Amino acid sequence: MDLAGAVVEVVRLAHLVEFQGSQQSPVQFITLRGFVVRHAARTFMDTREPLLRSDWAIYRGGAFMLTGTEDVRILDCEFDQVGGNTIFVNNYNRRTLIKGCHIHDVGASGVCFVGDPGAVRDPLFEYGEKNDLSAIDRTPGPKTNNYPAESSVEDCLIHGVGRVERQPAGVQIAMAMEITVRDTSIYDCARAGINIGDGCWGGHLIERCDVFDTVLETHDHGSFNSWGRDRYWSSDRSASQVEVDADPNLPFLDAMKTTVIRDSRWRCDHGWDIDLDDGSSNYEIYNNLLLSGGLKFREGFRRKAWNNIMVNNSFHPHVWYANSGDEFYSNIVMSDVKGIRAPTNAATGKNIDKNLFFVADPKQKDKYAEQGWDGNSVVGDPLFLDPAGGDFRVQDGSPALDIGFENFPMDQFGVKKPSLKAVAKTPVIPALETGSKDATSPARSKAAGDVFWLGAKLHNLQGEEFSAYGTRKEDGGIALIEVPEASEATRCGLKENDLMQAINGHQVTNCSQLFAVLADLGPEALAVTLVRQQQVTKVALSSTSYVVVEASDTADGFAKLPVPAARFGKATANQSTANQPLNVLADGRLVQDYGPVFRNGVRNGAYKLDLGETRCVTAVSSWSFNQNGKRGVQKLTIYAGKSDADPGWDVSDRDRFTPLGSIDTTGISIDAFQGVSLRAPAGKFLGEFRWIIWSVTPVTGLDENTAFQELGVEFAE
Numbered sequence: 001m002d003l004a005g006a007v008v009e010v011v012r013l014a015h016l017v018e019f020q021g022s023q024q025s026p027v028q029f030i031t032l033r034g035f036v037v038r039h040a041a042r043t044f045m046d047t048r049e050p051l052l053r054s055d056w057a058i059y060r061g062g063a064f065m066l067t068g069t070e071d072v073r074i075l076d077c078e079f080d081q082v083g084g085n086t087i088f089v090n091n092y093n094r095r096t097l098i099k100g101c102h103i104h105d106v107g108a109s110g111v112c113f114v115g116d117p118g119a120v121r122d123p124l125f126e127y128g129e130k131n132d133l134s135a136i137d138r139t140p141g142p143k144t145n146n147y148p149a150e151s152s153v154e155d156c157l158i159h160g161v162g163r164v165e166r167q168p169a170g171v172q173i174a175m176a177m178e179i180t181v182r183d184t185s186i187y188d189c190a191r192a193g194i195n196i197g198d199g200c201w202g203g204h205l206i207e208r209c210d211v212f213d214t215v216l217e218t219h220d221h222g223s224f225n226s227w228g229r230d231r232y233w234s235s236d237r238s239a240s241q242v243e244v245d246a247d248p249n250l251p252f253l254d255a256m257k258t259t260v261i262r263d264s265r266w267r268c269d270h271g272w273d274i275d276l277d278d279g280s281s282n283y284e285i286y287n288n289l290l291l292s293g294g295l296k297f298r299e300g301f302r303r304k305a306w307n308n309i310m311v312n313n314s315f316h317p318h319v320w321y322a323n324s325g326d327e328f329y330s331n332i333v334m335s336d337v338k339g340i341r342a343p344t345n346a347a348t349g350k351n352i353d354k355n356l357f358f359v360a361d362p363k364q365k366d367k368y369a370e371q372g373w374d375g376n377s378v379v380g381d382p383l384f385l386d387p388a389g390g391d392f393r394v395q396d397g398s399p400a401l402d403i404g405f406e407n408f409p410m411d412q413f414g415v416k417k418p419s420l421k422a423v424a425k426t427p428v429i430p431a432l433e434t435g436s437k438d439a440t441s442p443a444r445s446k447a448a449g450d451v452f453w454l455g456a457k458l459h460n461l462q463g464e465e466f467s468a469y470g471t472r473k474e475d476g477g478i479a480l481i482e483v484p485e486a487s488e489a490t491r492c493g494l495k496e497n498d499l500m501q502a503i504n505g506h507q508v509t510n511c512s513q514l515f516a517v518l519a520d521l522g523p524e525a526l527a528v529t530l531v532r533q534q535q536v537t538k539v540a541l542s543s544t545s546y547v548v549v550e551a552s553d554t555a556d557g558f559a560k561l562p563v564p565a566a567r568f569g570k571a572t573a574n575q576s577t578a579n580q581p582l583n584v585l586a587d588g589r590l591v592q593d594y595g596p597v598f599r600n601g602v603r604n605g606a607y608k609l610d611l612g613e614t615r616c617v618t619a620v621s622s623w624s625f626n627q628n629g630k631r632g633v634q635k636l637t638i639y640a641g642k643s644d645a646d647p648g649w650d651v652s653d654r655d656r657f658t659p660l661g662s663i664d665t666t667g668i669s670i671d672a673f674q675g676v677s678l679r680a681p682a683g684k685f686l687g688e689f690r691w692i693i694w695s696v697t698p699v700t701g702l703d704e705n706t707a708f709q710e711l712g713v714e715f716a717e
Contacts, residue, residue: 021068042083053229062088107164115147115175162190203257210414222275336364455487470534476509
């Protein structure tokens with residue numbers, strides 16, 4: 001090619017076909033059939049308009065732009081490599097039909113139905129914005145008719161979505177009513193396959209779709225994703241709860257019509273198959289085959305899921321409201337229910353029961369028995385007809401039939417038009433993993449024991465829990481999952497469900513990092529960076545208990561933590577120890593040996609000191625020897641009680657024991673000996689106690705325990 005003489009053509013138009021009408025004077029009864037549309041301009045630098053309080057912004061336009069139309073049909077067209085949105089159905093439109101189209105390799109979204117924020121009552125646009133719920137407009141539904149309605153995408157093939165932008169969807173629905181997506185295959189998407197950005201105003205129908213290979217370049221999302229941050233919703237969940245308790249119809253002022261998801265197949269390997277996120281309300285979900293990520297319900301009202309199959313996964317309830325009216329029944333699941341901050345005794349939904357658990361451990365069914373869930377559910381093999389071939393119907397005699405499950409067709413998913421079906425891909429059908437897949441489970445390791453700081457119970461986030469707290473996995477975080485009213489944490493202004501991410505500018509992504517930072521800071525005043533109600537905030541802490549860690553080559557070389565000379569107290573253990581007798585733990589001596597060590601594999605060992613009487617305790621300390629170069633690390637939680645009689649060993653009993661704090665010296669340099677101490681600030685004390693328990697956990701990969709040499713307690717004069 002002779003470039004000097006070549007003609008170079010560049011794309012300049014973002015809108016190739018545009019209809020401009022209005023409700024009063026609509027463009028009507030136009031059919032566009034058989035067009036091939038290529039190379040509209042990219043619009044990613046113009047993607048600035050926020051879509052209410054969803055996480056998305058959008059460019060209001062597309063290669064085909066429809067405003068103010070009625071009965072417009074776009075049939076049997078191909079859209080190839082358009083730089084932005086493909087078809088944008090904008091504001092007032094009625095009975096738009098998009099059928100038999102092939103949309104692929106597009107810069108942004110495939111089809112967008114987006115209404116006018118001016119039609120929304122009390123609209124907000126940023127996540128942190130909040131309505132005064134006592135003063136909102138309580139009129140149901142929209143203010144105007146300036147939104148898409150009664151429209152559909154049917155028998156289409158949509159793939160290669162988001163080649164340029166990272167907030168696209170195969171089909172995007174926002175501020176619209178009664179939109180249908182039917183017989184459509186959607187895959188290879190940077191983000192969602194189908195996204196509903198708000199509850200305004202529902203009535204949508206999604207059926208016989210095949211949606212997979214989604215959330216490929218983002219995270220915390222699903223093949224189907226929705227939000228419902230409508231006028232009732234607040235990031236302060238308790239504020240919404242108070243108003244909904246007073247007016248149960250509040251969540252349905254915007255989500256006024258039920259949205260149905262049925263008879264479809266979903267697979268998302270980077271999130272959830274179906275993700276009903278913040279506030280999503282008024283959904284019915286049935287006859288769906290979920291191949292990977294399971295089904296998530298986050299805070300919302302009146303969601304009902306039944307007769308679905310969740311392959312290698314389960315139900316994910318996240319952060320529920322009380323009296324939500326949620327139901328989950330007659331489903332087949334293949335792991336335990338994976339709740340995050342739900343259920344609670346106050347928030348249990350309406351009916352979570354009569355499900356079939358295809359799991360290896362029958363106990364998985366009873367995970368939330370205390371909350372009244374799955375009492376009539378069963379454990380068993382559903383007897384799928386041909387799971388390797390994608391046929392998950394059950395055979396006669398299946399226990400699934402006993403819990404009300406009914407077979408639904410497995411050959412109806414996705415596009416039907418012969419020319420499109422011939423080139424459409426289908427999802428990989430996974431091999432069955434009966435209860436073994438638990439990579440995203442938030443269940444805490446029982447071996448690690450409970451961990452506390454300032455009396456608050458801590459938890460390292462895992463898997464999908466980051467979504468529930470509104471943060472990224474890369475940022476990490478430590479959740480305060482229990483903050484007793486009388487705890488030091490409450491006094492300092494910390495709250496339950498706070499997520500700590502930094503202390504004095506030091507990132508703390510997990511408890512081990514936290515305790516290392518606290519040991520380094522000692523008695524310094526603390527500035528805690530945390531996420532509260534999904535917003536970053538800072539809390540200043542002063543005069544708190546603190547940790548001292550000191551290493552020494554010799555038994556008498558400790559400057560900060562000298563071993564107490566006087567013998568006091570009586571040491572006992574909750575199970576047998578090896579090597580030295582227990583009385584050496586209170587003899588005022590450090591020796592280079594194992595001490596009274598718990599045997600390898602003991603994961604819940606505990607030592608106890610009886611102080612003889614209740615004393616004002618100012619510090620609790622312990623010393624260890626680095627036996628074989630690996631048993632000097634200390635990982636422990638300190639509990640204290642004040643009863644006259646021996647309180648026993650159940651440290652979870654808050655009537656008997658108060659958790660004072662945890663210490664973890666993993667990663668801290670150690671010499672021959674190591675001393676650690678939890679200490680009250682100057683002039684204060686940890687509490688009045690007689691009994692002190694050191695609950696310890698193994699410190700090596702072989703479950704070897706620490707070689708403790710001495711336990712010590714200091715008192716106020």
